[in-house]
Every structure is written in C-alpha cells, then in structure tokens.
Amino acid sequence: MASLSLEHICKVYPNGFEAVKDFNLEIADKEFIIFVGPSGCGKSTTLRMVAGLEEISSGTLKIGDRVVNDVEPKDRDIAMVFQSYALYPHMTVYDNMAFSLKLRKTPKDQIDKMVREAAKILDLEKLLDRKPKALSGGQRQRVAMGRAIVRNPKVFLMDEPLSNLDAKLRVQMRTEISKLHQRLGATIIYVTHDQTEAMTLGTRIVVMKDGVVMQVDTPQNLYNKPANLFTAGFIGSPQMNFLDAKVLPDGGLDLGEAGKVTLPAEKAKALLDGGYAGKTVIMGVRPEHLNDDPEVVAKSNSVLDAKIEVYELLGAEVFLYFTTNGSNMTARVNPKTDARTGSEVKFAIDVDKVHVFDKETELTITN
Amino acid sequence: MISNQTIKLSIDKLKTVTKIDFSVRNMEGYMVASTARMEEISVEAARQFAESPADSQELQGYHFFKVMGEEVPEYILIAKGSGEDVHMIGRIAVGQLEDLVLAYKERFDKNNFVQNLILDNLLLVDIYNRAKKLEIEPQVRRAVYIVETRNERDNSAMEVIRNLYGDDDGNLITEVDEKSIILIRRLDDEESYEDLEEAAVGIRDTMNTEAMIDVRVSCGTIVNEIAQVSRSYKEARMALNVGKIFYSQERIHMYRKLGIGRLIYQLPENLCRLFLKEVFTKQQPETFDEETLTTIKMFFGNSLNVSETARQLFVHRNTLVYRLEKLSRSTGLDIRSFDDAVTFKIALMVENYLKYMEKHPS
Numbered sequence: 001m002a003s004l005s006l007e008h009i010c011k012v013y014p015n016g017f018e019a020v021k022d023f024n025l026e027i028a029d030k031e032f033i034i035f036v037g038p039s040g041c042g043k044s045t046t047l048r049m050v051a052g053l054e055e056i057s058s059g060t061l062k063i064g065d066r067v068v069n070d071v072e073p074k075d076r077d078i079a080m081v082f083q084s085y086a087l088y089p090h091m092t093v094y095d096n097m098a099f100s101l102k103l104r105k106t107p108k109d110q111i112d113k114m115v116r117e118a119a120k121i122l123d124l125e126k127l128l129d130r131k132p133k134a135l136s137g138g139q140r141q142r143v144a145m146g147r148a149i150v151r152n153p154k155v156f157l158m159d160e161p162l163s164n165l166d167a168k169l170r171v172q173m174r175t176e177i178s179k180l181h182q183r184l185g186a187t188i189i190y191v192t193h194d195q196t197e198a199m200t201l202g203t204r205i206v207v208m209k210d211g212v213v214m215q216v217d218t219p220q221n222l223y224n225k226p227a228n229l230f231t232a233g234f235i236g237s238p239q240m241n242f243l244d245a246k247v248l249p250d251g252g253l254d255l256g257e258a259g260k261v262t263l264p265a266e267k268a269k270a271l272l273d274g275g276y277a278g279k280t281v282i283m284g285v286r287p288e289h290l291n292d293d294p295e296v297v298a299k300s301n302s303v304l305d306a307k308i309e310v311y312e313l314l315g316a317e318v319f320l321y322f323t324t325n326g327s328n329m330t331a332r333v334n335p336k337t338d339a340r341t342g343s344e345v346k347f348a349i350d351v352d353k354v355h356v357f358d359k360e361t362e363l364t365i366t367n
Numbered sequence: 368m369i370s371n372q373t374i375k376l377s378i379d380k381l382k383t384v385t386k387i388d389f390s391v392r393n394m395e396g397y398m399v400a401s402t403a404r405m406e407e408i409s410v411e412a413a414r415q416f417a418e419s420p421a422d423s424q425e426l427q428g429y430h431f432f433k434v435m436g437e438e439v440p441e442y443i444l445i446a447k448g449s450g451e452d453v454h455m456i457g458r459i460a461v462g463q464l465e466d467l468v469l470a471y472k473e474r475f476d477k478n479n480f481v482q483n484l485i486l487d488n489l490l491l492v493d494i495y496n497r498a499k500k501l502e503i504e505p506q507v508r509r510a511v512y513i514v515e516t517r518n519e520r521d522n523s524a525m526e527v528i529r530n531l532y533g534d535d536d537g538n539l540i541t542e543v544d545e546k547s548i549i550l551i552r553r554l555d556d557e558e559s560y561e562d563l564e565e566a567a568v569g570i571r572d573t574m575n576t577e578a579m580i581d582v583r584v585s586c587g588t589i590v591n592e593i594a595q596v597s598r599s600y601k602e603a604r605m606a607l608n609v610g611k612i613f614y615s616q617e618r619i620h621m622y623r624k625l626g627i628g629r630l631i632y633q634l635p636e637n638l639c640r641l642f643l644k645e646v647f648t649k650q651q652p653e654t655f656d657e658e659t660l661t662t663i664k665m666f667f668g669n670s671l672n673v674s675e676t677a678r679q680l681f682v683h684r685n686t687l688v689y690r691l692e693k694l695s696r697s698t699g700l701d702i703r704s705f706d707d708a709v710t711f712k713i714a715l716m717v718e719n720y721l722k723y724m725e726k727h728p729s
Contacts, residue, residue, distance in 0.1 A: 013616040053581040073579040086569035088530040
C-alpha cells in the first residue's frame with residue numbers, strides 16, 4: 001500500500017473550464033479518504049487525475065515517493081471501482097475477476113490464486129461459476145470490487161460505487177466496504193455525493209465545491225467544527241439551520257421577531273474581537289440542538305418561537321419543520337413531544353453548539 | 368490469412384489425441400506448421416501434390432490431403448504413417464482445418480462488410496445481399512457507438528469491447544483507425560436513449576477499470592434498417608468531434624444531446640469568422656486576460672447571477688460589476704442583458720470551434 005501526495009493540482013479543460021483549483025492533500029498509507037460534494041464540484045475529476053485517466057494541467061501527484069504525472073494509468077499500481085459495474089455478460093464470476101489479469105499476461109496459477117483469495121474476502125466463493133445475470137445487484141457490485149482486489153494495487157479508487165444500488169443494499173454494502181478496508185489495510189480514495197456515506201466510511205473527508213477544497217478533516221470535526229457555511233450546510237442530515245442575526249453590543253445575537261440568543265462568553269468575545277458588533281452575521285444551529293422540552297425551555301435564555309408546519313415521526317425521533325424570519329428550519333426532537341402540525345412551540349437553543357458565520361466570506365467566526 | 372500459430376495449435380491438439388504427426392504446407396509447398404520435423408517431405412513433393420488434381424494421396428509412408436476453403440485448395444495437410452487408420456484421422460484433421468478456414472473467412476468477410484457499410488462504400492442492393500449471406504439480420508434496431516482511446520490503443524481495448532458485446536448477441540464490432548473501435552449494437556425493442564447512454568457509461572467505466580485506458584464514447588441515433596447504419600455511424604462521429612470541441616470535459620457524447628454545439632459545428636468556417644468580426648468590433652476574445660475569461664465563464668455558469676458569481680469568485684459584488692462594465696466598454700456587449708449574453712456565449716463557442724479547427728485542420 002502507499003501514501004499519496006497531491007500538490008497544487010489544477011485541471012483546466014481546453015475550453016477554459018476550471019474543474020479543479022489548487023488542490024492540496026497528503027494521504028497517509030492505509031487511509032480511507034472521502035471526496036464529497038455536490039455534482040460538478042470536481043471530486044470525480046480529481047479522482048480521475050489520480051487514476052491517470054485525466055491529464056493534470058498543473059501541480060504534482062505522487063504515489064509513494066514517485067511522481068506519477070506522466071505515468072500511464074496501468075503503470076500506476078491502482079485499481080478502480082465505478083458506479084456502473086459493467087460485468088462481462090458471457091463470462092462467469094471467476095472469469096470476470098480474472099480478465100484484467102489475463103490482459104496483463106499473468107500466469108494462470110497466479111490468476112487462480114488471486115481470484116480465489118479475492119473471492120474469499122468478498123464471500124463470492126460459491127458464486128464463482130455463475131454468470132452476472134444470475135447475480136443480485138449487491139453480488140454484482142462485489143464482483144466489481146473483486147476485479148479491483150485481484151490486481152493487488154497500492155491504492156483503490158472508488159467513484160460512487162454504491163449509487164446504483166437501492167437504499168437497503170447501499171447500507172449493507174457500506175458496511176462491507178468498511179470491513180474490506182480493515183481487512184485489506186488498503187489506501188482508499190472514495191468519491192460520493194452522499195454525506196452519510198462520507199461520514200460513516202471515511203477516516204478523513206475532503207469537502208469540495210466548485211473545484212475548491214472547502215475543508216479537510218475527520219467526520220467528527222467536520223460535523224462539530226465546520227470551517228465555513230458550505231461545509232456546515234452540506235454535512236449533517238437534516239442540514240444545519242441558518243438564520244440571519246445582528247450582533248448585539250454584548251456579543252449576543254438578535255434574531256428580530258424570533259428572539260434573542262445569549263452566546264457563551266468565549267463566542268461573544270470572538271464576535272466582538274472580530275469587530276462584528278452591529279453587523280449582520282449568519283447563525284447556524286443543528287436540528288438536534290433545538291429542544292422543545294418545556295423544562296429545558298423554562299431554564300433557557302435563548303428561546304425561539306415557532307409555529308409547526310410539518311410534523312414527521314420517524315420512530316426513534318421526530319422532525320418538526322417551521323419557518324423563522326423567512327428561513328426554513330428543522331428541529332429533531334424526542335418522539336414524546338406534544339408538538340403537532342399547527343402547534344405554537346418554543347425551542348431552547350443549545351448556545352454551546354451554535355455556529356456563527358461571516359455573511360460575506362461565509363467563513364466560520366466561532367464554532 | 369489465418370495465423371500459423373492457430374494452425375499449429377490445432378494440429379498439436381490433434382496429435383495429442385491421435386498420436387499422429389501432422390504437417391501443414393501452403394500451396395507452394397512451404398511449411399506453415401508442423402508437429403514434427405518431416406525433412407523427408409520436400410517442398411517440391413508437396414508442390415507437385417498441390418498441382419495434381421488428386422484430393423488425397425499416399426506417398427513414402429505419408430498421407431497427403433488438400434484443405435479446401437470455399438472449393439479452392441488453401442493448404443496441404445500431411446499425416447505421418449500409412450494405412451486406413453491414418454487416412455481416416457487425416458480426413459478428420461482436414462475437416463477441422465477446413466472449419467477453421469471457413470470461420471476465419473466468415474469473420475474477415477463480416478469485418479470487411481461492416482467497414483464498407485459504415486463508410487457508405489456499398490450499393491443498397493449489395494448491402495442486403497451480403498447481409499443475408501453473412502447471416503446479419505437486416506431489419507433490427509441498432510445504434511452505432513465509437514469508442515475512441517486517448518492514445519493509440521493496444522489489443523486490450525478491443526478485447527474488453529468484444530467481451531462486453533459479443534458477436535453472438537447480434538452486435539458487430541470493427542475498427543477504422545488506430546484509435547477508434549466501432550460497435551454496432553443490436554438493441555432490444557424497449558431500449559431507450561437513456562439506456563443507450565447508460566451503456567456508453569458502462570463502456571467507459573469498464574475501459575477505465577479493466578483496460579485502464581481513457582476513452583471517449585459517442586453514440587448515434589437508433590436505426591431500424593441495416594442500410595441506415597452508416598447514418599448512425601456518421602452521427603456518432605459528429606458527436607465525437609463536437610464533444611471534443613465544445614464539451615471537452617465530458618467523456619460521453621450522445622448525438623441527440625449535442626445542443627447548440629452541433630449547429631455551430633455545421634457552419635462554414637468563413638461564416639463563423641464573419642460572425643466573430645461583426646460581434647467583436649472593438650476587442651477580440653483572444654486578447655481577454657485570464658481574470659476576464661474566468662469572470663465571464665463563472666457569470667455564465669451562474670446563470671447571470673451577479674451575487675452568486677461574486678461569492679464564488681471571492682470578490683465584492685461591486686468589483687464584479689466593475690469588471691462586467693469594463694468588458695461592456697471594450698466589447699460593446701453588456702452580458703448582464705439576456706440578448707447580449709446569448710450573443711457573447713455563442714461567439715465564445717464559435718471562437719472555440721475556430722481555434723480547434725486551426726489546430727486540427729483535417
């Protein structure tokens with residue numbers, strides 16, 4: 001396995017479109033790195049540049065200690081798994097997995113050993129004689145993974161490999177991939193637009209937007225300490241609630257008709273030190289940090305008034321949807337709540353968990 | 368011609384079963400393949416048999432046979448030994464070699480037919496006659512794909528395509544240059560253009576993962592008659608060219624989704640130059656600096672939304688407005704207005720097209 005180094009990587013297409021801008025990242029050996037972001041953010045392009053399927057316009061790419069900018073894909077010692085796992089329809093699972101090795105003129109006995117080892121890891125041993133038609137979606141995806149594993153590469157590149165699967169199977173395969181990473185001890189770069197996949201699989205996540213890296217961090221840090229408004233909104237489901245707020249002279253936040261928020265001293269100081277007093281900022285609060293428990297509300301000095309528009313019971317939790325100052329808001333509350341559609345509800349804001357963003361730069365002022 | 372290696376492989380297998388040595392000579396008497404040295408059989412002896420009217424002959428303890436291909440002798444097979452058994456085994460070997468020759472010819476003929484079909488080198492009547500002879504169904508839904516590799520390809524690309532879309536399913540595969548593989552896919556009755564695109568993505572991904580080759584895949588429209596295949600091929604070819612010029616960041620180019628790029632591609636170059644001259648009376652686009660070009664692209668990318676563009680460019684809104692006004696002064700086009708934005712966008716595409724054509728005059 002190997003480490004990777006991406007230094008000032010850019011991708012500009014002949015028509016001038018800049019798909020990736022100054023991408024910098026060090027990936028350690030055996031790391032599971034996730035590239036996440038909305039469509040068109042440049043995550044797949046970056047992955048394809050690592051694979052060698054896309055030329056790098058500028059910057060340096062290293063796999064281990066070797067600069068591979070001009071190395072052909074087949075000589076980079078990588079393997080890829082894509083969303084569309086087009087298996088050879090007339091070949092058995094065994095032959096599908098062996099095909100790329102045959103193309104590389106690998107000796108037959110070695111092919112057999114590698115295929116059987118991969119089949120064992122993926123629990124495909126009993127399916128080796130079957131043709132793709134006789135396999136389920138998940139099994140087919142496992143064969144596609146097997147095709148990558150048999151190469152015994154330094155780095156695995158996966159581009160939305162689970163997107164073709166239904167929700168249930170996706171959850172199952174997510175666990176499989178996680179186990180696979182542990183078993184193989186491989187360096188994996190995984191592209192997805194699904195933030196749940198990103199949060200559950202990655203040791204570190206690279207959040208991208210418009211070809212720019214917005215933040216690189218562990219899943220926990222991305223969730224708790226987003227560096228900017230985009231990351232805050234992208235990571236977490238339901239997404240973080242945002243409200244425009246005016247900074248008061250004491251460092252508190254004025255939400256207009258919705259109420260006032262008294263921030264902890266440290267956060268208030270950060271706002272005042274940054275010269276934000278009297279300016280409009282964006283307050284961010286996650287749905288689970290809005291509490292409708294009357295006891296908590298009674299003790300809180302930061303309360304939000306709301307009229308519930310939609311009540312959604314999910315079994316273990318309830319989502320309450322409402323509008324405040326023209327912004328759509330969501331609260332994730334205990335299923336024992338009395339709130340229903342049309343109820344007037346007071347929410348206590350957990351001020352320790354409030355995030356404040358600069359309205360112009362959209363960067364975090366305080367987490 | 369069928370390869371010597373294939374013939375050798377075939378007679379080696381026969382020897383393993385029958386324990387009889389074989390030699391295959393061409394019609395001039397020279398060695399093609401052999402399971403043992405048969406020095407006592409001279410080139411002259413083999414040639415004499417080739418020129419004789421006999422189908423088979425026993426000579427100096429060897430059986431000589433003619434291997435026919437479409438009623439014309441193609442090779443001479445020599446089986447070591449005398450007697451009825453060797454003669455019979457020799458006949459079986461001849462049968463096997465004749466099948467090989469026939470299969471090869473059929474394949475060669477099919478390839479030749481497909482190449483001429485897509486390049487419009489056949490008369491209509493010949494298309495149907497030859498298709499019938501080659502057992503190609505004339506009235507079937509088909510679509511043509513072109514798979515173009517970034518560099519000159521090796522065998523692996525063709526291997527991948529052949530394994531994905533084999534001849535057995537009624538697909539036809541050929542090549543017309545070092546970089547392109549042509550796939551004429553037989554389609555199911557229900558297959559839609561979305562399915563066609565999905566298949567194109569599958570081809571690209573399999574090429575990427577298996578052969579580890581970067582490819583562009585283009586696809587023409589669906590045709591129902593074999594005679595229309597050349598139209599689908601031309602569309603796929605155009606889709607590939609238009610895609611490379613206007614949508615270079617994409618790898619899948621469907622003819623039906625080429626949009627305005629196709630329109631511009633079909634305009635004569637002098638008309639395009641004239642159009643550019645008319646639009647850019649003051650400043651030509653090639654003189655725009657990097658900052659201006661980025662601003663324009665970002666502004667178009669954000670559907671002429673000033674605030675969003677400013678945010679993405681990390682500049683103040685007023686800075687962006689200043690840049691757009693400066694552009695308006697230098698070109699006479701204010702891209703904040705819809706009409707000017709359309710003209711500007713088309714003009715940039717036309718300029719892109721002309722640049723590409725200058726670089727690739729062929």
